[in-house]
Amino acid sequence: MSTQVSEPRIGVFVCRCGTNIAATVNVEQVAEFARSLPGVVYAQTGLYVCSEPGQKEIQKAIAEQNLDRVVVAACSPRMHEPTFRACLAQAGMNPFLLEIANIREGCSWVHTSEPERATKKACDLVRMAVAKARYLAPLTERRFPLKDAVLVVGGGVAGIQASLDLADAGHQVYLVERSPSLGGLMAQLHKTYPTMDCAI
Amino acid sequence: MADVGRHPRIRLLTLAEVTEVAGHVGNFRVTVRQKARFVNEKECTACGECAKVCPQLVPDEFNLGLSLRHAIYQPFPQAIPAAYVLNPADCLGLNPIACGKCARACDKKCINLEDQDRELKFEVGAIIVATGMEPFDPFDKGDFGYGRYANVITAMEFERLASSGGPTGGELLRLSDRRKPASIAFIQCVGSRCAEQGTPYCSNICCMNTIKDALVLKEHYPDMEVKVFYIDLRAFAKGFEEMLWRSKRLGVKYIRGIPGEVEEDGQTANLRLYVENTETGKIENHEVEMVVLATGVRPAKTTEAIKQLLSLQLHPEGFLLEAHPKLQPVDSPIRGVFYAGGAEGPKDIKDSVTQASAAAGRAARLLAQGTLAAEPYTVAVDPAKCRACGACLKVCSYQAFEWEKGKPAKPIEAVCAGCGTCAAECRFDAIEAHQFTDEQILAQIEAALAEEPESKSLVFACHWCSFAAADTAGVARGQYPARQVLIRTMCSGRVAEEFVLKAFALGAPVVLVSGCHFADCHYLNANRHTQRRVERLWDRLEAWGIRPERLQLEWISAAQGQRFVYTMQELEKLRQTVTPEEIEKTKEILRNPPRVAPRPEPKEPGEQPFRCLRCGKEFKLHYIPGKPQERTCPYCESNSVRLLVLKEAAVSASAK
Numbered sequence: 001m002s003t004q005v006s007e008p009r010i011g012v013f014v015c016r017c018g019t020n021i022a023a024t025v026n027v028e029q030v031a032e033f034a035r036s037l038p039g040v041v042y043a044q045t046g047l048y049v050c051s052e053p054g055q056k057e058i059q060k061a062i063a064e065q066n067l068d069r070v071v072v073a074a075c076s077p078r079m080h081e082p083t084f085r086a087c088l089a090q091a092g093m094n095p096f097l098l099e100i101a102n103i104r105e106g107c108s109w110v111h112t113s114e115p116e117r118a119t120k121k122a123c124d125l126v127r128m129a130v131a132k133a134r135y136l137a138p139l140t141e142r143r144f145p146l147k148d149a150v151l152v153v154g155g156g157v158a159g160i161q162a163s164l165d166l167a168d169a170g171h172q173v174y175l176v177e178r179s180p181s182l183g184g185l186m187a188q189l190h191k192t193y194p195t196m197d198c199a200i
Numbered sequence: 201m202a203d204v205g206r207h208p209r210i211r212l213l214t215l216a217e218v219t220e221v222a223g224h225v226g227n228f229r230v231t232v233r234q235k236a237r238f239v240n241e242k243e244c245t246a247c248g249e250c251a252k253v254c255p256q257l258v259p260d261e262f263n264l265g266l267s268l269r270h271a272i273y274q275p276f277p278q279a280i281p282a283a284y285v286l287n288p289a290d291c292l293g294l295n296p297i298a299c300g301k302c303a304r305a306c307d308k309k310c311i312n313l314e315d316q317d318r319e320l321k322f323e324v325g326a327i328i329v330a331t332g333m334e335p336f337d338p339f340d341k342g343d344f345g346y347g348r349y350a351n352v353i354t355a356m357e358f359e360r361l362a363s364s365g366g367p368t369g370g371e372l373l374r375l376s377d378r379r380k381p382a383s384i385a386f387i388q389c390v391g392s393r394c395a396e397q398g399t400p401y402c403s404n405i406c407c408m409n410t411i412k413d414a415l416v417l418k419e420h421y422p423d424m425e426v427k428v429f430y431i432d433l434r435a436f437a438k439g440f441e442e443m444l445w446r447s448k449r450l451g452v453k454y455i456r457g458i459p460g461e462v463e464e465d466g467q468t469a470n471l472r473l474y475v476e477n478t479e480t481g482k483i484e485n486h487e488v489e490m491v492v493l494a495t496g497v498r499p500a501k502t503t504e505a506i507k508q509l510l511s512l513q514l515h516p517e518g519f520l521l522e523a524h525p526k527l528q529p530v531d532s533p534i535r536g537v538f539y540a541g542g543a544e545g546p547k548d549i550k551d552s553v554t555q556a557s558a559a560a561g562r563a564a565r566l567l568a569q570g571t572l573a574a575e576p577y578t579v580a581v582d583p584a585k586c587r588a589c590g591a592c593l594k595v596c597s598y599q600a601f602e603w604e605k606g607k608p609a610k611p612i613e614a615v616c617a618g619c620g621t622c623a624a625e626c627r628f629d630a631i632e633a634h635q636f637t638d639e640q641i642l643a644q645i646e647a648a649l650a651e652e653p654e655s656k657s658l659v660f661a662c663h664w665c666s667f668a669a670a671d672t673a674g675v676a677r678g679q680y681p682a683r684q685v686l687i688r689t690m691c692s693g694r695v696a697e698e699f700v701l702k703a704f705a706l707g708a709p710v711v712l713v714s715g716c717h718f719a720d721c722h723y724l725n726a727n728r729h730t731q732r733r734v735e736r737l738w739d740r741l742e743a744w745g746i747r748p749e750r751l752q753l754e755w756i757s758a759a760q761g762q763r764f765v766y767t768m769q770e771l772e773k774l775r776q777t778v779t780p781e782e783i784e785k786t787k788e789i790l791r792n793p794p795r796v797a798p799r800p801e802p803k804e805p806g807e808q809p810f811r812c813l814r815c816g817k818e819f820k821l822h823y824i825p826g827k828p829q830e831r832t833c834p835y836c837e838s839n840s841v842r843l844l845v846l847k848e849a850a851v852s853a854s855a856k
Contacts, residue, residue, distance in 0.1 A: 076671045077688070078663070096576060096635060105674025106686055110765075117682035124648060124656070124685050131647035135640045139576035144614050146226040146572050147325040150563050153218055153506060157549055158541025158556040159330035160204055165560035166328075167209040171567055174322060175204065176216045176232055178502065181279035182201050184332055185542075188262065188356060190363035190370075192549055193412040194439040199549070200201060200278045 008039040008134050011067040012126060013058055015049035015074035017104055024108040026119045030073060033123045037130045041065055050080045058084070059091040068093075069133040073101040073126050094138035101129035148172065156184020157199075205280040213320070214241075214281060221509050224615045225536030226325050226572040236315035237285050238294070239272070243310040244283035246274055250302035250311060251284065258290045260367075263360045266375075267367035272302045272311075277365060286311070325572075326536045326563040329520065330556065331506050333497040333542030336391025336399060343390055344493055349464040350376035351471060352491045354390075355409055362416055372417070374490055376469035381489035383425035384417065385473060386410045387459060392496030393431065401517050403496030404546040407434045410494045411443050411452075418450040427453045427486060429475055437550075455484070462491060497546045510537055511599050513724055519545045524722070530559045533724045534598065535615065538562050577618030577635055577690060583608035585630035592622035592631060595693070597724035619723035620694030624733070636689050638696070645702050648685045653707035654783055657684045657771045660699070662692045662727075665716035665757050672761030673768075680768035683775060684712075691715065693726035697733050700751060704741075705790040709778035710750050712771055717755040718830035727755070728828040736798065738813070738842050743796040744789050749813040750778060752840045755830060763837075770814060770838075801825050801843075808845050814838035 012034035016022035027045045034043035042065040046054045049072055061067060070093070072084050077100040085095035103122040111118035148171055152163045155177030163175045181187070189199040204210050213234055220231040239250075254270035262269075262276045271290035274283075292299040294313045303311040335356050338346040346352045351374050353361070364370035374381050388410060392403040407430070414426045433454065435444045448454070459473040465487075473486045499518040507514055512532055513521040520543050523531040530538050540556035541547065547555065566572070581592075586608035593601045593609060600616040601609045608630075620633035629638065648658055661667035667688045673680075689695060692715025703711050713734055715727045731753065738748035752771065756763050802808055808823040812833035819834055823843065831841035 076667075076674070078668060078671055102670075102686070105671040107682070109674040109677055110680055111682040112677070113679065114682050121682045121685065124651075127650065128644045128647040128685065128687070131643040132640045135637060135643055137634070137637075139634055141576055142574045142578075142613050144226050144572040144574065146567060146570065147228075147323045148567050149322070149324040150326045150328060150567070151218070151228065151230050151322075151324040152328045152330060152540075154330035154332055154541070154543070155204075155212070155214070156330060156332045156541060156552070158332070158543075158552040158559075159328070160201060161553045161556035162328045162330060162540045162560040162563075163204055163210050164207065165557050166564060167207045169560070169564050171209065171564065173207075173210045174230070174232075174324065175210055175212050176218055177212070177214045178217055179275070180214050180237070180285040181275040181281070182204060182212070182214070183276070183279070185334070186549060187201075187276060187278070188264075188359055190359045190366070191412060191416055193408045194437075194443060194550075196412065196415065 008069050009041045009065065009067050010039045010069040010071060010130055010133050011058070011061050011065055012040055012043040012071045012073065012130065013049050013054075013061075014043065014045045014103075014126070015054070015072065016045060016047050017074060017108075018048065021074070021104050021108040024112050024115050024118050025103055025122045026115070029119055030103070030122045030126055034071075034073075034126050034130065037127060039069075039134050040130055042067065049074050050083050055083075055087040058087055062088070062091040062093060068097065069136055070098050071101060071126065071129045071133050072098065073103045073122065073129065075104040076100075076102045076106065079105075094140075096139040097133075097136050099129040099133045099136060101125040149174065151176065154184070155179075155182040157186040159184070201278065201280045205282070212281065215285070216320075218506070218509060221327070223323075224612060225534075225566070226614060228324050228327055228536065230322055230324060232320045232322075234318045234320060236288070236317050237283070238288070238312060238315045239284045239286055240310040240312065241281040241283035243308050245308065246282050246284060248274070248284070249305045249307070253301040253305045255299065255301065256290055256292055263367045264357050266357065266360055325567050326538065327510065328538050328540050328556075328559050328563060329506055329510070329512070329532065329543050330540040330559075331502050331543040332500045333519075333546055334500045336397075336403075336495045336498050338390055338493050338495060341397060344387060344459065344462040344491065345464060345471070346493060349462070349469070349471060349491075350374070351381070351464075351469055351489065352462065352493065354493050354495045355406065355413070356495065358413055358492045362413070372421075374469070380421070381424070383427070383488040384490045384492065385471070385486060385488040386413065386426075386428045386492045386494050387473075388428065388430040388494045389458060390493040390495050391498065399496055399498055399517075401546070402434065405548045406494040406496055408440055408443070408548065410492075411435065411440075411447050413492065414447045414452040415443065415450065418447065418452060422450070425453075425488070426451070427455060427488065429455050429458055429473070431456070431458060455486075457484075497542065500543065503543060506543075510534055512537065515545070517545075519543065530555055530562055535617075536566060572614060574614050574616075575618055577620075577633070578613045578616040579611050579618075579620070579623055579634065580632045581609050581611055582630045582632070585628050587628050587630070589627070591625050591627065595621050595625045595726070595729050597621075597726055617723055619691035619726045620689060621691060621723065621726040621729050624694050624696035625729065633694060636694055638698070641687060641689070641699055642702060644687050645699060646706065648687070649703065649706040649708055654709055654778075654780060655683065656708070657710040657712060657775050658703045658708045659684050659686045659712045659714065659771075660692065660695045661686050661688055662715040662722075663688055663690045664722040665720055666692070666714035666754070666764065668758035669756040669760050669764040672758060673764045676761050678761055678765035680765050681772045683772050684768055691721070691723045691726045692730040693723060695730060695733070697737055700737055701790060701793075704746070704750070704786050707783050707787060709783060710752065710771055710775045712752040712754060712767070714754045714756055714767070717757050720757055731828050735842065739799045740793070740796045744793055746786050746789060747782075748842065749774065749840070752813065752838070755839045774814070802845055808843060810841050811844050812836060812838055813840035813842055818844065
């Protein structure tokens, strides 16, 4: 079971996203707030954290600050989680030691008329991400052996096509048909549309 | 078909049924039972000498009983395997003393009357379910006189009568007098688009099949009068509309209206159709010499068996349910199991072939990896804490636990989809959902409510739908007050009751649990458990004297950015009704909350009173015990809809 790292070294990267975030949220204030959070040893803002130079900054900080957790406050994790995971992996960190605070779709873009509250909310989101990051544990994708064979149940037109495609692609196929012959409903059709030819 | 028979990498097992599938993606262990054929399929040359001497005659299934075959027979001339087969149920007796003529007639000695059923076992990495669909049988309903009037036939019977390999050698003849009909009517949507018959859906193929049949008739018999009675003509795919117009040019008449009644003339065996032509609004009657019912399709009878074998799920219409209706249309929800053809839904040959190739591609993609990658969002069970109650397995849509009575549950990493519902269900804190652990989520809740908790609402949002809807709202720049903080889980099923109570104990005025609509749940039906937990929480909150409406429930799809914005606005209105005193009182209550007995449920299905916890209105909805349904307030469309019945029981429980 995972437990909190006793002395985590968390780095927080607050993205301006050009003006997408920075026009509403005071990102410097968010970074300043992040520095005050327990476990955070480093926080900085970036123009586009997802860009190549932005990622280099993260990797540099991981090396120089000896970070063991990364929090990115930027767009939705549905957007760039894979990007930042790859960035961490490249820097030799486990890619699952990452948490994203969604301060764009979930904050700057939807609260444009109240920048102060939006900044406060962004701070809350970063605080939550940091809190979760303290408990993140390294994870590994597991791999299992595969049997290179396919069972196809049903020998109608679909089962026939799937079996031939797979067998032609080099896989062993077991085609199981309940009746005495292949063909299914298709075999009973006199002519078929749109070609007006016989089915078999 | 012949290619399958001779392909070196296809092992064709006919007369065979899958009886057991164990294991999981990458390593399914399959058991197949193959019935005795009594004819050596490799040696048989299909010379037919055996059938010539067979004294038994039975209706021929291939021709739908419109002709006869022998007990030993070839299903149809192009059958694969190209070998005869003996059906023991039709045979006089497999004992050579009883008959045995076929065995004596076979020069190659291919017939073995002592042949036995066999059981085969093998392992596969993936499974393609292509169990098909079957024609609707109008006999069950006595529709349009089918079964009573000789000249009312189904679309499949028409195929056999029109086929040169069929019982009439391709001459379309009336069954009453073996005469070519001078006029013929097709009635569309028989067993389609009719909820009463249990087939509310469009069968997809019948319009085009009828147009094709009409063309066949007009090409063979240009003088034949051909009428088609329809509701809508659905000629939607490439080249289809053109076929429709071609048939119209050849004189096929299309009449919009389904006959209310078909009557047979006792003298001529002709048929009279009474129909309201919905284009003219007039009642018409048409006399024809033959009627073809354009029968729809329904799930094959074997669908239920394969569903059971592979733990699949059915769409309400009875076809197999796909992992995602738009983005994973050939994947089943069970990893490594794919769909092809009519088993997944009504489709024609082209669509079946297309889907089959897609399914083959998906299976090949899986196998090409050599080894199988499993997402790390799986769960771990702490055997020291597990009490082997089996609750985790009960809520798992994927059966991703090995469970033996008295032993700690063992998650199957390769099968687990990572919804985390089991972790929310476990009462003994024995299950950890990786990347969404209790510790992590509780830490998020504490952080969210660390400062000015009274000023915000806490929102649990599932990754696939409601969190995505928040993104959609953002992309569209939908504006709502900056008063909510979101906690993302993969599935709303991960939201444990403990999380909600923790938020209230820390002073949250309002909590929202949100997820996918029932039809969209990315973990089959894990969000049914979300609803159940929220309903139970409502009961508990009420019993403790906490307003249940402070806990809201909403289903918001990824596309519903607007609905998300509106929900947030409504949430803020609700938050403003919660006073500091109320929050303090809640905290006080939750310091030592008394036990609350579960509220009894109505036992019978039927109309029940519900109340919307957003707008407060009361209304009736249909309720089926043990079958959770998505509920929506008819006034404000909120899903915070609570069953009102037996309220007294909950109140008395709180009094204890």
